[in-house]
Each structure stands twice: as structure tokens, then as C-alpha cells.
Amino acid sequence: xxxxxxxxxxxxxxxxxxxxxxxxxxxxxxxxxxxxxxxxxxxxxxxxxxxxxxxxxxxxxxxxxxxxxxxxxxxxxxxxxxxxxxxxxxxxxxxxxxxxxxxxxxxxxxxxxxxxxxxxxxxxxxxxxxxxxxxxxxxxxxxxxxxxxxxxxxxxxxxxxxxxxxxxxxxxxxxxxxxxxxxxxxxxxxxxxxxxxxxxxxxxxxxxxxxxxxxxxxxxxxxxxxxxxxxxxxxxxxxxxxxxxxxxxxxxxxxxxxxxxxxxxxxxxxxxxxxxxxxxxxxxxxxxxxx
Amino acid sequence: xxxxxxxxxxxxxxxxxxxxxxxxxxxxxxxxxxxxxxxxxxxxxxxxxxxxxxxxxxxxxxxxxxxxxxxxxxxxxxxxxxxxxxxxxxxxxxxxxxxxxxxxxxxxxxxxxxxxxxxxxxxxxxxxxxxxxxxxxxxxxxxxxxxxxxxxxxxxxxxxxxxxxxxxxxxxxxxxxxxxxxxxxxxxxxxxxxxxxxxxxxxxxxxxxxxxxxxxxxxxxxxxxxxxxxxxxxxxxxxxxxxxxxxxxxxxxxxxxxxxxxxxxxxxxxxxxxxxxxxxxxxxxxxxxxxxxxxxxxxxxxxxxxxxxxxxxxxxxxxxxxxxxxxxxxxxxxxxxxxxxxxxxxxxxxxxxxxxxxxxxxxxxxxxxxxxxxxxxxxxxxxx
Numbered sequence: 001x002x003x004x005x006x007x008x009x010x011x012x013x014x015x016x017x018x019x020x021x022x023x024x025x026x027x028x029x030x031x032x033x034x035x036x037x038x039x040x041x042x043x044x045x046x047x048x049x050x051x052x053x054x055x056x057x058x059x060x061x062x063x064x065x066x067x068x069x070x071x072x073x074x075x076x077x078x079x080x081x082x083x084x085x086x087x088x089x090x091x092x093x094x095x096x097x098x099x100x101x102x103x104x105x106x107x108x109x110x111x112x113x114x115x116x117x118x119x120x121x122x123x124x125x126x127x128x129x130x131x132x133x134x135x136x137x138x139x140x141x142x143x144x145x146x147x148x149x150x151x152x153x154x155x156x157x158x159x160x161x162x163x164x165x166x167x168x169x170x171x172x173x174x175x176x177x178x179x180x181x182x183x184x185x186x187x188x189x190x191x192x193x194x195x196x197x198x199x200x201x202x203x204x205x206x207x208x209x210x211x212x213x214x215x216x217x218x219x220x221x222x223x224x225x226x227x228x229x230x231x232x233x234x235x236x237x238x239x240x241x242x243x244x245x246x247x248x249x250x251x252x253x254x255x256x257x258x259x260x261x262x263x264x265x266x267x268x269x270x271x272x273x274x275x276x277x278x279x280x281x282x283x284x285x286x287x288x289x290x291x
Numbered sequence: 292x293x294x295x296x297x298x299x300x301x302x303x304x305x306x307x308x309x310x311x312x313x314x315x316x317x318x319x320x321x322x323x324x325x326x327x328x329x330x331x332x333x334x335x336x337x338x339x340x341x342x343x344x345x346x347x348x349x350x351x352x353x354x355x356x357x358x359x360x361x362x363x364x365x366x367x368x369x370x371x372x373x374x375x376x377x378x379x380x381x382x383x384x385x386x387x388x389x390x391x392x393x394x395x396x397x398x399x400x401x402x403x404x405x406x407x408x409x410x411x412x413x414x415x416x417x418x419x420x421x422x423x424x425x426x427x428x429x430x431x432x433x434x435x436x437x438x439x440x441x442x443x444x445x446x447x448x449x450x451x452x453x454x455x456x457x458x459x460x461x462x463x464x465x466x467x468x469x470x471x472x473x474x475x476x477x478x479x480x481x482x483x484x485x486x487x488x489x490x491x492x493x494x495x496x497x498x499x500x501x502x503x504x505x506x507x508x509x510x511x512x513x514x515x516x517x518x519x520x521x522x523x524x525x526x527x528x529x530x531x532x533x534x535x536x537x538x539x540x541x542x543x544x545x546x547x548x549x550x551x552x553x554x555x556x557x558x559x560x561x562x563x564x565x566x567x568x569x570x571x572x573x574x575x576x577x578x579x580x581x582x583x584x585x586x587x588x589x590x591x592x593x594x595x596x597x598x599x600x601x602x603x604x605x606x607x608x609x610x611x612x613x614x615x616x617x618x619x620x621x622x623x624x625x626x627x628x629x630x631x632x633x634x635x636x637x638x639x640x641x642x643x644x645x646x647x648x649x650x651x652x653x654x655x656x657x658x659x660x661x662x663x664x665x666x667x668x669x670x671x672x673x674x675x
Contacts, residue, residue: 075503075506076506076507099503100503101475101501101503101504101507102397102475102477102501102503102504103397103434103472103475103501103504104504106397106402106403106404106434107434107435109402110402110403110433110434110435111435125603137573137603137604138603139602139603139604139633139634141634142633152549153549154547154548154549154550154552155547155549155573155603156545156546156547156549156550156601156603157547157549157550157553158549159550159601159603159633160550160553160601160632160660163601163632163633180548180549182397182399183399183402207549209548209549209552210552212399212400213400214400217400235549235550235552235553235556236552236555236556237555237556237559238537238552238555238556238558238559238565239552239555239568240535240537243535243568244502244535245535245548245551245552245568246533246547246548246549246551246552246568246570247548247549250548250552259556275560276553276556276557276560276660276661277553277660278659278660278661
């Protein structure tokens with residue numbers, strides 16, 4: 001099963017002819033992912049290492065049967081790429097681009113509300129369903145197939161935790177990087193609901209960080225709707241208020257958005273919360289072993 | 292990015308919102324000249340990016356230029372909330388009938404723009420929200436539909452304002468929304484918003500813009516140049532490094548915002564004091580590592596350096612070479628703890644091991660985050 005993407009997903013890469021796009025599209029294809037085409041306006045008819053390039057998403061989808069778009073377009077054109085993929089009828093869009101203006105994303109988010117589209121990101125590492133497909137920039141060698149779902153705002157923290165799990169022989173069903181921006185297409189709740197419905201996933205790791213209140217909302221969802229165990233982690237206990245910590249979303253304003261508030265909310269929801277990535281992996285091992 | 296009051300007011304003025312006549316001054320003499328120029332009574336206000344200016348003595352009334360000079364002499368060089376005051380805004384005093392509160396907020400939870408209006412202006416809005424929650428009218432605006440006149444009407448009626456203010460409030464909010472969207476703000480707050488003879492005048496202003504949108508607003512990006520007081524942060528910005536100073540003695544460098552935040556926490560948990568947040572980003576090459584170390588070591592408080600790299604796009608051997616190049620070029624003698632995992636980790640660790648074998652006694656390799664943090668804390672304390 002897995003969620004969001006699997007071995008049947010057919011991927012078209014917007015921005016395939018760029019440096020990042022071509023590098024990661026080839027890595028994704030080498031993993032076994034069906035990378036069926038790319039889109040760069042004006043470069044239709046060309047190919048990147050055998051992957052055909054189209055001028056528009058519509059023509060790419062018609063020619064290849066693509067149902068997923070992977071976006072590597074620079075920030076000032078990225079929301080245009082998202083709208084094009086939505087209007088071409090692609091059901092799943094993964095936007096890697098970092099640095100998209102917040103107002104642009106606010107409009108995109110509201111545009112998607114009455115449409116049956118899953119947007120992952122932006123400012124995210126993508127999605128990997130180990131052994132099936134890798135859509136994005138995650139290093140596939142540290143993952144292995146198994147029963148743990150991961151949902152995270154941070155790329156490298158996802159790698160760190162996946163690596164700790166894999167070292168313990170614990171594999172993953174799907175790892176979803178939802179992105180570090182204030183407005184992202186899919187929230188923790190959206191992804192938790194899909195893990196809950198996925199028969200392959202037995203346990204979910206939710207990786208949070210400072211800023212906003214998405215983790216608190218997700219913790220309430222866990223308490224009310226999840227039957228599967230969820231192990232939590234939050235980064236940013238030492239972050240000073242008012243300072244942006246790398247991710248545009250990671251800024252504490254006023255009294256809300258602190259790591260402590262998020263950890264407290266997770267624990268109140270009955271989640272076990274690790275103090276660092278190593279303890280997260282230890283907790284996962286304990287829960288899976290029935291301890 | 293937060294703007295100073297006078298900068299935010301310039302943006303309000305550009306959309307036709309009335310602000311008091313005023314001048315920015317950087318010395319007591321210029322404040323006196325500004326007061327003489329404006330004529331009559333003035334208010335001298337510290338320009339600083341923190342709340343509580345008034346209580347800290349950063350706002351003073353002056354009846355004539357000599358008093359403005361004295362007020363500026365006292366305010367310039369003050370420290371408010373840990374921030375030095377380098378500028379004052381000298382403004383003509385506006386006599387007003389009453390004070391309102393008006394704001395637009397980029398609401399990341401609701402995914403809408405939140406508009407707020409209250410008749411209880413001039414005080415801390417958080418206090419008002421706590422003690423008189425009904426006194427603040429709220430309306431959510433769909434960013435696709437934009438501002439409608441009815442939004443302003445609803446705010447005015449639900450805030451309980453008198454009917455004469457309906458038209459000015461509607462006009463003000465339409466302009467405020469124009470400023471909010473044109474300059475891609477995350478927050479625009481006017482408190483107090485004074486009622487002066489039936490007109491609305493913005494007496495103060497908090498304006499926060501989206502850093503990601505600054506490429507479309509070069510004049511606002513330019514305003515930012517005078518914001519950075521900390522020398523490491525200025526250097527980091529010039530060199531394109533994501534750096535935040537925290538103030539401890541263990542310099543921290545890693546790849547990815549989440550992993551670096553986590554590293555700070557693990558160091559603090561081990562009893563250490565992180566000096567900074569520094570994210571070299573994905574795919575950093577040798578030269579970028581050198582640049583990052585230059586920024587990090589320019590902080591004189593740093594006594595130990597901790598590298599925490601989880602290589603995805605970043606290659607551990609590139610990082611290892613960057614560390615050795617930096618040591619050679621900059622002559623770093625303080626301890627450097629290195630934890631490398633992920634892409635090309637074996638090559639990276641071999642490079643560091645060879646350097647240690649060749650006599651680089653200030654390099655230490657650790658396998659895990661916890662081990663690396665513990666070692667860095669011990670080295671900073673001089674225990675090892």
C-alpha cells in the first residue's frame with residue numbers, strides 16, 4: 001500500500017531541464033520510480049537522459065498518462081507551475097521549491113480547497129515509499145521497507161530519524177516531508193489520516209518544530225481519531241523568540257509556537273515523545289515490540 | 292522582517308493613510324532641528340523593534356526644540372529590551388478625540404487574512420483580548436476574493452463605533468489591505484489609530500513583511516540594511532549564510548534547519564550553551580563550509596565547534612575537506628567535533644582520520660549526535 005505515491009505512480013517533473021530537476025529526476029528513476037516526462041516551456045521535444053520533455057503539463061500528461069507532478073521550479077515561477085499542474089488534472093503535486101512568497105502560497109492553498117488535489121510542500125524534501133518510489137530529494141539508501149510512517153516538517157531530521165530506525169532493522173511504509181513554510185499544501189492531520197487508513201502502516205512518527213500551531217492541532221487529531229500509535233518529536237527548545245530559524249515557518253512569536261507547548265500537547269494526546277532523534281527510534285522499537 | 296515605525300509609516304503613507312508629520316533624527320542636534328522645522332509641540336520616539344518603549348522611557352513629549360534635544364539625548368543610546376536605540380522619530384503632536392486599534396494579520400492557521408478593529412486603542416492589544424474579548428471585532432478575508440466594503444462595515448458595527456466613523460473606517464481598511472497585499476506583509480498593526488476631527492491618523496505602526504517576497508520589493512529589502520546590529524549576523528547575510536546568534540560558547544554548524552535546531556537542543560540537554568544556529572543548507576561544497584566557519588569563528592565567545600552533518604544531497608567528504616581547508620587557511624586551534632553520517636560518510640571520516648594521524652590534535656570524530664554533543668560540552672568546559 002504506502003501513501004501518496006507508490007510503484008504505480010507516474011511522475012512528470014516540472015523544471016526537469018534545470019540542474020536540480022535533472023539530477024534528482026535521474027536519481028528517482030534509478031530507484032525504480034516511473035519518471036515518465038518533464039516540462040520546461042520552450043524545450044518540448046528535447047529529452048534529458050531519455051526522459052522526454054514537453055512544453056506544457058497538459059501535453060505531458062496526455063502523452064504519458066502522468067498522475068503526479070514533481071516541481072523544481074524557482075520560487076518566482078513555482079506557484080505558476082502548481083496552478084498549471086492542478087488545471088491539467090494531476091491529482092498529486094510535490095513541490096520541492098524553497099523560498100516561495102507566503103502570499104502566493106496563501107492564494108494557492110485557497111484555490112485548492114474545492115479541488116481534489118493533494119499538494120505536498122513546498123519547501124519540502126518530497127515523499128518516499130521505500131522499495132516502491134522516491135519522489136523528491138530524499139537519500140533513498142537510508143530507508144528500507146517496513147511498518148513505520150513518518151511525517152515531518154524537516155528534511156534532514158527525517159533522514160536522521162529514518163536512519164536511526166533502519167539501523168535498528170525497522171523499515172518505513174512512507175516518509176512524507178510536508179515542508180517548512182508557514183503555508184503548505186498538506187498538514188500533519190491530512191497525512192496522519194492517510195497513515196491511519198493505510199493497512200501497511202502500524203505506527204507513525206510525527207516530527208515537529210517550533211512555529212505555528214499545526215503540531216497542537218495534529219495532537220488533538222491523534223487523541224480523537226487515531227487508533228495507531230504515534231511517536232512524537234519536536235525540535236527547537238533552545239530557539240530564541242522572534243528569530244527565524246532557517247525555515248520560514250520556524251519562528252516563535254509571542255507565547256505560542258514554542259517547542260515546550262507542542263511537546264505538552266503531544267503528551268496530553270497520549271503520544272510518547274522522544275527527547276532527541278535517538279530516543280524517538282528507541283520508543284518506536286519499544287512500541288512495535290509491544291512494550 | 293520587522294520594519295521600524297518610521298519605515299512602516301512610509302508604506303502606510305504610500306497608500307494614502309494619514310500619518311503625523313515627522314522627521315527621523317540620529318543625533319540630539321538633528322532632533323532639535325526637526326522640532327524647530329515642525330513647529331509647536333513634538334513627541335520624540337525611540338525607533339526600536341520591540342514592545343514596551345513607552346514604559347522604558349523611550350517616548351517623550353517636548354514643547355520646544357531645546358526640550359526635543361534633551362529628550363533625544365536621553366533616548367539615543369538607550370537599550371530597550373536588549374536592543375540599542377540609534378534613531379528617534381520626531382513627530383508633531385496630534386490632538387485627538389479617541390484612539391482605535393486596527394490590524395491585518397496573515398493567519399497561517401486559518402489560511403486567510405484576519406482583519407481586526409477595536410474601539411479600545413492605545414493599550415496593549417493582548418490585555419484587551421484577555422480582559423474584553425468582545426471589544427475586538429474580527430473578520431476573515433479570502434485572499435482570492437480580496438477586500439470587500441462590507442468587511443469594513445462589519446468591523447465598524449461589531450466594534451461598536453459611532454456611525455460617523457463608518458465611512459472613515461471602511462476607507463482606512465481598504466487602504467490598509469492595499470498596503471498589506473502590495474507589500475506582502477505578514478502583519479500590519481496600527482495602534483493607536485487616532486480619531487482627529489473625524490479623520491483617522493496612524494500614530495504608531497508595526498509592519499512585518501515576508502522575507503521570501505523581498506525580491507519583488509527592493510526598496511523594502513534596502514530598509515533592512517540598517518536592522519542588523521550584530522556583526523556576525525551582518526557578515527552572515529553578506530555571505531548568504533543562514534545564521535542566528537544565540538550567545539553561548541559552542542559554535543554549531545549543520546545542514547538543514549530542523550537538524551540544526553535539534554542539535555542545539557541536544558547540546559543544551561548535555562549541559563552546554565549553543566553559541567548560534569548555522570545552517571549550511573543542502574549540497575554545501577568545500578568553499579561554503581569555509582565561509583560558514585569564517586562567520587562562526589568571528590564570534591569571540593565561541594570556544595568549541597560542533598559539526599553535525601547528515602548527508603543527503605550534502606556529501607560528507609566535501610564537508611571534511613572544507614573543515615581541513617578552513618583549519619589551514621584560518622589557523623583554527625580551538626577544538627572541532629565532527630559527526631558525519633549519510634552520503635559518502637566513509638570517505639569523509641577517512642579524510643578527518645588522516646588529518647588527525649597527521650597531527651591535527653584539535654579534531655575529534657564522533658559517531659552519534661549525543662556523543663558529539665557530549666564531547667563538545669566537555670571540550671568547552673576544558674574537561675577533556
